[in-house]
Amino acid sequence: MTGPNSGTPLRAGSNSSNLRIGPILESLIGYATLLFFALLCIAPFIWMIGTSFKADAELYEFPPSFLPASLQWQNYLDAIHSPNALRQLINSLIYACGSTLCNLVFCSLAGYALARLQFPGRTVIFAAVVGLLMVPAQSQIVPVFLIVQKIPFAGGNNWLGQGGTGLLNTYWGMILPSAATPFGIFLMRQFFTRIPMEYEEAARLDGAGTFMIFWRVILPLARPSMAVLGILSFQAAWNDFIWPLILTSSRDMATLQLGLQLLQTGPDARWNVVMAMATLITLPVILVYIVVQQFVVDGGVSTGIKG
């Protein structure tokens, strides 16, 4: 008989049994709690993806079902074929890739100068960059709009920046405000200060100039930081809504984020198609994150994450 035998030690020494059963029970409760919150956390995603596959009739059931009765791939085709979708995809890609490329180039150049080069005013400029980290970018959007509109010689402007539309409704205007950020300069500068001086000195003895050292020696070492900066820049521009909203007035220049908002407020908006579009916009960022999450998490940790 196993019953009494297994029962006796339990009763004989409740202290020792607590040690054995307690941790298992505790970790079970821990797992259950974590699972519950993880479910709450991804419920909106399941709701989004589930709805994106629902047939039109299912949208009007109440209470609604969490998962679709069958997979309606047609919703995705409808989302892709919504007016201007391809154009919006191209615009979003140009905006995100352009912003990423500019950030990588300008921030690494400036970060390198602030970290490694000796020149008058270095501490002042670095202090100014750190100070600019605190400037609330969103609240500056009105004057930035006016500046972009008044760039001289652009969009029919004369040399005083009058008469034309400047960089409004152009890719240059879209990219300009995010082409270099205090955060990016700070991130790259922090990374470059950690590279041992010996690398540079060896190259300098070999007779390399400043730019050559930067290009051939330092930049290849900075790949992890460049990856972090690249991903964060891409994500910020891909997900940006406010700046394209204010900058663009023609539908030809709208990005996917604007397109999603137009689709949702449109006269014949169907929630399943809207959710299919939202899924299509969200998935690339999540997939890229999962592939490179080590970089993002570590880099985000060492410098703080911008919203």
Place this chain on the structure above:
Amino acid sequence: MTAPQPQVSSRTHRSQSTRNWGAFAFLAPALLILFLTLVLPGLLTLGMSVTDVSFLRPTSFVGAANYLKLLSDPHFRDAMGNTLYYTVGVTFPTMAVGLLAAVALNRNFPGRIAFRTIFYLPVLTSLIAASVVWMYIYEPYSGLLNGVLVKLGLDPQPWLQSPGLAMPALILMAIWRDFGTAMIIYLAGLQDIPKDIYEAARLDGAGRRDILLRITIPMLSSVSFYLMIILIVQTFQVFGAIYVMTGGGPLGSTSTVVFQMYQTAFAYADFGYAAAMSTVLFLCILLFSILGTRLMPRSRA
């Protein structure tokens, strides 16, 4: 290693001066962009805030009139109140949830990375995708939330259509979207707490709750301050979610400072008045930042 460059030998004797000018060549593009998109806009805002510029009629200097108008503008006062409500409502719960998630995931157990990824997913969603999805969650007649409430035997609510519930609904979504950031920052902070402090506490017979309240939270205080400032600065500028989900309504209950600024500038073309709002917003955020750095414990700041 690197092949010697032809022009180098002639340069070495004046390397100090070339390096000086080279440094500015490295800095120039980035500094020009920062000047055009952050410094100049700041100055322009200050300048415009003392004018009645609207680009529809000739501009004239109005002195402090815009600021005086702000002081007595009931809509702006409401927007300030709404913004504060939103900021406080988002910042502190986000920190608390983020801390709990970080503490829960700061141990080695199978599935840890999967949980961390899941908790971080909302941070990756675009504001618009998240807003659209949550609008459908809050949808009164076919939405998920009311569906769950009805299944639990509770009354459905008109979430975004009710002046009392719209703001809490927006706050809930913001907490969902932001706590992953807090979690990641707290996880980094937890790495810096020496392990022997925990062991000593455990030997002294401290319970799990005591350890959390007496050791973990105090040891994380500088991280918490840093996080608090980031979150306050970010949530104080909320705009996108409100533009998409409520349009400032119902009855102005979710109209915030940046939303009102946007409307004043782009809907009413009153750029001078919008600039005054922007200046006030900037000063508020600067105040938070200074307070934060002052309050920050010296040890790690």
